[in-house]
Amino acid sequence: MKPRLPTLSALLAGLLLAGGLHATEAARVHASQAWIRVLPGDLPAGGYVTLANGGDEPATLNGAASTTYAEVMLHRSSRETGMSRMTMVDTLAIPAHGSVTLAPGGYHLMLMHATHPVKAGDTVKIELRFADGSALPVDFLARPANTLAPGDAGGMHHGH
């Protein structure tokens, strides 16, 4: 963005805002319950998050990046005829006034090659990128390997 055109930018932003409550896809998407399953060594980790779209238009997630991982990919696990498979996903649509959950056993972010060791309790920033070029920075909480769900503190820490 050129610093010489603040008025024009403001005008453009104003025009875009006039079209809806939120101008960009990233601005109308709200992320919650973001967490990462930390695995030992440099094994690829899964990233999970719930994305809610508060706008009147759908939003399309088409990528993600982080300074903590050399590679972040959108993947989907599936189970057909008893076989577990993983496939790469190019885009994931979040319907207007709807939500999509990236959860274990389904859609997830595959996080590869950590630039520094990530341990349970750390917060990792991952930027979610949308089809219109907008980005949403989200804080993901690193959780122990044996965590089942976002509300679960990780099996090792609570005994039954």
Added chain:
Amino acid sequence: MLDGMSLGNSCTKPARLARLCLWPLLLAGILLLAACQRDAAMPWRLTDIGGHMPDLDFSLTDDHGKPVTGADYRGKVVLLYFGYTHCPDVCPLTLAQLHVVMQRLGPLADGARILFVSVDPARDTPQVMHAYVNAFDPRAVGLSGTPRAVEALSKRYRSAFTREPDKGDGQYEVSHSSAIYLFDRTGKARLLATPATSQDDLVHDLHLLLDPGIQP
């Protein structure tokens, strides 16, 4: 004739009584037999594979680098699951679920072992497997081996795995069967679960397999 009749009558009475008394005894006997006949009386919630799959047998290396066979796990209830450590989603989810199941079993869980068999022999060394399984549960054992040994075990349980094409950076995925096989303490294949099986059902059936008071 009369004598005969009276004789006959006096004979029928105790005989009838005896028969009446024998019926409940017989019934109890039948019920006992049915109870002894395994499976028939066991209220399994998982898929019963008793008699349909061979006993636990393999020749692999555990996560301490020690050669092990199926016989080394006799005396333990075994949960056998195929996967690989570079699997970031489904394998950790399944192992985390099994960990919670083990926790719910309390001290009984010490009588069970989760055997996580790697279908990625090229990357999963005993060292990698050790760190991996212990991140989930202290009763989990990571087994690796030669491609031939892993394939033999996989085939034995009609399981399958396929190494998907390289993504160009040396990274690849392995598609694999998601079944969890349960063996009793004598190494007999008993039950089949999937990652979709509820924890309650797994806990229920493992209780039956583990409780020394119950002889499945």
